Amino acid sequence: MVMTGSETPSPPYAQEASDAAETAARLAALDRYAILDTNPEKGFDDIVLLASRICATPVALVSLVAGDRQWFKARVGFDACQTPLSQSVCSYALLQPGLLVIPDLSADPRTCGNVLVTGDPFIRFYAGARLETPEGVALGSLCVIDTQPRPEGLTPEQATSLEALARQVMTLMELRRAQDSLRAVNAGLEAQVVQRTRERNRVWEVSPDLLGVLNADGYFETSNPAWQTVLGYTPEQVAGTVFFDFLHPDDLPRNHSAWDAALLRGEPALSFENRYRHAEGGYRWLSWVAVPEGGKVYCSARDITAEKAQGEELAARTTERDRLWRSAQDIHLVLDPDGRIVSVNPAATTLLGREPGEMVGRPIFDLVLPEDAGVTRDALAHAERDALPSFENRLSHADGSLRWFSWVAAPEGGLIFATGRHISEEKKSAAALAAIEEALRQSQKLEAVGQLTGGVAHDFNNLLTVIKSSTDLLKRPELSEERRVRYIGAISDTVERAAKLTGQLLAFARRQALRPEVFDAAQSVRSIGEMVGTLTGARITVSISVPDEPCYIDADSSQFDTALVNMAVNARDAMNGEGRLSIAVSGAARMPAMRAHAVVPGPFVAVSITDSGSGIAPAELDRIFEPFFTTKGVGQGTGLGLSQVFGFAKQSGGEIMVESTLGQGSTFTLYLPRAECPAGRSEQAAEAEPVTNGMGTCVLLVEDNREVGRFAAETLAELGYSTVWAANADEALAELEKVPFRFEVVFSDVVMPGRDGVDLAREIRRLRPDLPVVLASGYSHVLAREGVSEFELLQKPYSVEELARVLSKAVGRRRRGRLASQT
Structure with a gap:
């Protein structure tokens, strides 16, 4: 593919981070190839010669872009072996895949000021094919250059040949690297042979095991230094003593039998244990490997005295464990991976009325309440791999009653070891406490619902009053144009205020559709600082x-900015317009305990806003995040600002914390999970789509509400679109089957009876991956839960301009995609 344009730039900070990452990857790859500043090689020289002749240009280069220069591995028609990076045209070829062609360098804004263009040798035409590693890292280009402009660029055959030659350059570079690696491997093998020969000669000297060769008379002809280290005997003492004289008297019969088997029948002794006397007294346990060959026995022995002592200690502990097994009040089970009971302690008789003998061999599921079988099966599957956190289930007693147990378990040796504590009484107590807490919560909910209902009714009645009054005035005859425009503007402004109010309610309820992205919270705070002032x-x-x-976070950047503004405005009002406001961003290893949850391990990003205002009374701290709760006077606020902050924090996986002292001020701290640095280049910012006429483009409209559907169809007609209206997802899919390629875009509501809009959009994507889908919603738990990153989303209420823009964007992207695939 030949490309001459440039992409829409990323935000500066994202672009700098991406460029730095790409530069680091390129320099690392060049180091691995070890090609910079190497001597000319015929293979590369032949390629630039072919490129020059095929493309009919006086200059051809194999250009590698280093940190501050471009260096030429091979060149034809160009004297310099390198140039500064500021003179590089090849660096632009790194920014895009495929072939970069610049017909006239003096007319291109990227290169018109290049000294090689404005001065000698006055180059005018450039074509470069990227040199890419198998991992996709761009190192430079194979380029051809002319001193005359070429409006027509390269012929298709020349372009194809240039790209093929670029691949050959990379093949030569890979071959060089492979040859270098092979030479290094050979050198390493030779060094290993020398080293291992030395090691083999040293093993005898440094081995901690006893090594020796016994002759047929039972004397060690040779022995290594370990005899003196382990047993205290010199080589002369070992050689002058028949080996039976070293043995513990109790081990002599067994050793005579083993010696006869080795010497007379040629049988080796493996892991044969006995006790050898130490030169200073006492005995050491040894484990022998003895192999007879040629009338001699070649021996190796390891000191296992410590292991023997550990074994005796283990036996004592096993006895202790068995005593605990028998006397424990909790149930101890050993299960196989299928849940079959391998062993059970006597506590089963006390807690379940069953003898251990009748439980062994039975599946644990015979005792588990059927409703708890699923969680028990999942717990066993987890315990097969790793230690199991506490979980609870119910087991049946022999008398037919049910008993609650809390279990922990861990895998060992292909079995599952589980311990269950009887918690039936604790469950009864917890249930009683939960009933009391639920009654209290219901009381609090009723109070909150009453306050919420009153607040919504008050605010919406005010908004509806403005709309009703304006519509009544618009009906009056002989209304002047100036007043008509004023009343229409009032209706439009009031609708926007109503939409904002609805959005704040959805934020508090965590039902807004967020558009999460990874961004730097610190940079966002810097950017919004001037506006806060x-x-x-x-x-x-x-x-x-x-x-x-x-400080990267993964959240909706717009909602993040809104939360900052809401907290700043709240702080301003608390200070009556005078005081000190501090905003700080920092990393946090954990999120402190607050409200209903304990400490949560991080990492987190903490954004704190501290004011010197009047502070918040302790009795009101638990209510400040409730919708419509406010301590301000009438008309000074809706009481939804902090509700939006609360909902945004919760929906983004974080929390909002407040600390306040009356008369001294407050600190609000927003905790959000920290994200990894985004890999690669950020998505380019989408250009705003102009509002254009639909020109008869066919839209499949999916809307179950007749009034909204009729209005949407009329609006689309006004915008120049032709419309087919389906009342639900099934009708929409049926319309797509009638004429598969009739529609260029689907515009669907989200909340519909039966299959919702998200399910419909995913089914359309499966059937027609090229058909764009635009979703519209004012409220949807589906969107709030799953996000909208897969599809375009139009928030209700939407304007005609917004509808036209999003449809034009979707159709335009589809058409550009088709055109690109055809080229």
Whole structure:
């Protein structure tokens, strides 16, 4: 593919991070190839010669882009062996796949100021094929250059040949690297042979095991130094003593039998244990391997005295463990991977009324309540691989009653070892406490619902009053154009306020559709700092403290900014417009315990906003995040700002914490999970799609509400689209089957009876991967739970311009994709 354009740039900080990563990868790859500043090689010289002749250019280069220069492994028609990176045209070839062709370097904004273009040798035409490693890392290019512009570029045959020659350059580089590696391997093998020969000669001297050769008379003809280390005997003492004289008297009969078997019948002795007397008294346990050959016995012995002592200690502990097994009040089970009981302790008789003998061999599921079989099966599957955290189930007693047990388990030797504690009484107590807590929660819910209902009704009645009054005034005859425009504007502004109010309610309920992305929270705080100063006013001193290193989080950046603004506005109001406001960003290893959860291990990013305001009364700390709860006067706030912060934090996997002292101020800290640095280049920012006429483009409209569907169809018609309206997902799929390639885009509601819009969109993607789907919703638990990254989302209520823009964007992307696939 031949490419001449440039891509839409990323945000500066993302672009810099991506460029740095690509540069590091390129330099590392060049180091592995070890090719920079090497002597000319005929294979590379032949390739540039062929490239020059095929493309009919005076210059051809194999150019490798290093850290601050481009170096030429092979060149034709160009004197210099390298140039500074600022003069490099090949560096632009690294930014895109395929073949880069610049017909006139003096007319291209990227190269018109290059000294090689404005001065000698006055180059004008450039074509470069990327040199890529098998891993896809771009190292440079095989390029051809002319001093005359070429508006027509290269012929297809020349372009194909240039790319093929570029691949041959990489083949030669891979061959060089393979040859270098082979030479290194050969050198390493030779060194290993020398080293192992030395090691073999040293093994006899340094081995901690006793080594020796016995003759037929029972004397060690040779012995290594380990005899003196382990038993205290010199080589002369070993050689002058028949080996039977070293033995413990109790071991003599067994050793005579083994010696006869080895010497007379040629039978080796493997792991044969006996006790040898130490030169200073006492005995050491040895484990022997003795192999007879040629009338001699070649021996090796390891000192196992410590292991023997450990074995005796283990036997004592096993006795102790068996005593605990028998006397324990908890049930101890040994299970095979299928859940069959291999062993059970006597506590089963006390807790389940069953003798251990009648339980061994039976599946544990014979005792488990059927409703608990699933969780028990999952627990066993986990315990086969790793230690199992505590889980609970119910087992049947011999008298037919049920008993609650809390289990822990761990795998060992292909079996599962489980311990169960009887917790029936604790369960009864917990159930009683839960009933009391549930009654309290229900009481609190009723109070919150009452407050929420009143707040929603109050605010929406105010908004509806503006809309109703405006529509009534629009009906009056002889209404001036100026007033008509004013009333229509009032309706539009009020609808936007209603949509914002709904969005804040959804944020608190964690039912908004977030668009998560990985971004630097510290950079976002820096960017929003100036706006915070504008919001708070000149009498409030704003200070911002952020670390130098990025603090990446995976969240909706727009909702993050909104949460910061809401907290800043809340702080401003608490200070009555005068005081100090501090915003700080830092890393946190854990999220502290708060409200209903314990400490949560991190890492997290903590964003704190501290004010010097009036503070919050302790009795109100637990209520400040409730929707419509506010301590401000009438008309000074909706009481939804902190609710949005609360909902955003929860839905993003984090939490909001508040610390306050009356008369001294408050600190709100937003904790969000820390994310890894985004790999590779960030997605390019999408250009705003212009509002264009649909030109008869066919849209499949899917909407179950008749009024909304009729309005949407009329709106699409006004925008120049032709529409087929389906009332549900099944009808939509049926329309797609009638004429498969009739539609260019699908516009569907999310919340519908039966199959919802997300399910429909995924089915369409499976059937027609090239057909774009635009979803519309004002509320959907499906979107809030699963996200909308797969499809375009249009938030209700939407404007005609927004609808036109998103449809134009979707159709345009599809058409560009088709065109690209055809070329």
